[in-house]
Amino acid sequence: MRRRSFLGLAGGLSAAAVGLTPLAGCSSRPPALDATGPPVAGPTYRARTDLPKPVIAGTADGTIPSTYLRYPERPVTTVAGTPGDGRPVSILTQTFSPIPPAVQDNPVWSNLNAALGSPLQIQIVPQADYKIKFATVVAGDSLPDLFFASPDFPRMPELMAARAVDLSDHLSGRAVLDYPNLANLPTACWDVGRFNGRLYGLPSPRGAMQSGILLRRDDLLARRGITGELSDFSDLAGICAEVNDPRAGVWALAAVPLQFIRNMLSIPNFWRFDGTTMQSWWTAPEQEQALEAGRKLFADGLVNPDAFAAPNKKTWFSTGKAYFTDDAFASWPQYYAGVEDEGFAMSGCTIPAFDGGGSGKLWLSFPSYGFAAVGQHAADRVETLLKIADYLAAPFGSAEYLTVRYGRDGGDYELTDGNPAPIGTTGAASQLGVKYVTDAPIVNFVPGRPEAARQLDALLRRLVPDALANDAVYLYSRTVADRFAGSQTRFSSLENDILQGRRPVSDWRAEADSWQSRYGAQMSAELTEAYHAAGRG
Structure with missing residues (x-):
């Protein structure tokens, strides 16, 4: 050119919170010597083959995302039927955005509830306040059905064993294939929710995009x-x-x-x-x-x-x-x-x-931004909760992806020339924090600016291989x-x-x-x- 700790837990699982950095990223999976048995196999990866082809394919490990220049006019349906069981699903999650309107004033949220068949009772907490809220919930033994956690929370193996459902039998190996959108998530991101050799968490894939x-x-x-x-x-x-x-x-x-x-x-x-x-x-x-x-x-x-x-x-x-x-x-x-x-x-x-x-x-950033776990009190609903997570993980190019992020076609957003755009104030309404429960594989897509997407892909391919x-x-x-x-x-x-x-x-x-x-x-x-x-x- 010309000129990222949270729970103390030292005195037991009800100890107070003590600070968090989202960049620490060094304390998620314990060594094998702490495991009670051989580590279970990770979820079998099976890429969806029914999706629109990207203009530029990403890397197989998900580090560099696929590049799309437009959203398909006829999105693919990736979830058959209604995943919910009619009962409410409580969620504790964070957000970096302003808190959206409550469900009764939020058409995106209401539409998502209808699509899922179970109303989501989401407690959305600003990221800066999340550590205090999470500590309070743990101390009060009131974890919800699904809750977001960061890989750098202290004593996570103990917390998971005491308060979360072991999902290994539902997700390890080929078991994950019952949830095709979860099976479509990159292999590396699943380690974020592995403790003592077992699988407890649902990832939110990020790859190099958070670098x-x-x-x-x-x-x-x-x-x-x-x-x-x-x-x-x-x-x-x-x-x-x-x-x-x-x-x-x-x-x-x-x-x-x-x-x-x-x-x-x-x-x-x-x-x-x-x-x-x-x-x-x-x-x-x-x-x-x-x-x-x-x-x-x-x-x-x-x-x-x-x-x-x-x-x-x-x-x-x-x-x-x-x-x-x-x-x-x-x-x-x-x-x-x-x-x-x-x-x-x-x-x-x-x-x-x-x-x-x-x-x-x-x-290089981490493969996943945190994970979500299932509270032990919800053990009898694991299959339902995983079906809902499978919906939330629907990939780019699907109808469910649009429902989760934008709401109703023609009511909350319009898909014009391959670019989904919120109508009115529905953009703010869509910030529900569910992407921290689980998320689709991240893609490179800049609505209305195909040249910018190509430019970003070129930059990723130049910097990431030696990162x-x-x-x-x-x-x-x-x-x-x-x-x-x-x-x-x-x-x-x-x-x-x-x-x-x-x-x-x-x-x-x-x-x-x-x-x-x-x-x-x-x-x-x-x-x-x-x-x-x-x-x-």
Whole structure:
């Protein structure tokens, strides 16, 4: 270019909640030595063959999604009959969106209830408040029929054994074929709900789409004569200095692009197995270099000054008040939705090595965003609940997919030229949080912007093959479960202080060394043992 802990559980299953990071991702599947018997087989994968063919097929493991340019005018029916039994189904889930209208004022919700044949009684909690609500529900022994859980909640093996239904007999091996849409989910995502060798959870597939990247406004950069790819960090910093215009209310960066800088330095994605032991990203020697680079960008006034206190990154980027912002691949369609400027153009930055002369490494996101479990009190309805989950997992191209996300054709949405669009305010009404119960395999689809979908596919295929995975994903460590969240809070606070110039970069090494001696070495040992027990090395 030219210039993510929740339940303490230490004193039993009714202990209070203690914090959560959705990025921890290191404490979901315990090592085999904790299992009461041989691990059950994972669900048999069987891709649906009755769906419309994608324009560009994704990878077989679901990491890179299939690309579609339009929704079929005649969607496929993937669920025969009505899955519900007429009785209400209680659900506890989270949302990142505003809370939708109640069911009596929500046509999308009402229509979904009718399609399922059992009314969904959904308790939708803002993501920021979910940990407190979940802890309260567990402490009161009042878990609903279906409930969302995160893989980094502490003591999940104990919680699942005590409060959730073991779904192994219903989902392991060929048993899952009774639920064709669940069998269509990528194999890797099922490990999110495996504990003590047994299957307890329903996944929400994500693949690489939740991986974080640095987005750029190509249209705005082109007006300044800036085109091409970044060559190194100094190139990024130089471009930011060239386009920054605080007097006009425009900053180069919506936030400090710290993850992108860490990617430039190929810092581990939380945990890296080096052939002998697990190494934490917090102790990586390149962390100080990344923090110094991010600190300088902020000190030089290249970052919106409200980035820490009142961030509004999507709006700043969409309205041209920022040239660069960090987000996930999955956010791609959101930036094009409702854009009236026909000249709007964005792309994602490829990742050069920090000093040039090579490439950095993307951090690959987890195969599944959490999982949903069945409360033990609902053991007599497992088949019904799994049929409902099978409906919720209906894939892109199906009629059920539209019902779950949009409601009634012609009433809540219109399908025009292959693009489903909400009518009136029904878009907000559709945010029911059921995608955290289970979800369809994620696809690459940008309504009305086929060129944007092709562009995203090309970027995924360029960055994902060499991406760094978290080598401890879905491995269980008791010390991680107990101490990771508190550690994350301390490091995040320190990170923000350093970036804003309130503490020196040198404080990071002191904190990292202290953490390593207190908790890190034990975490590493436990995760290394779990890594070997899981047959990964």
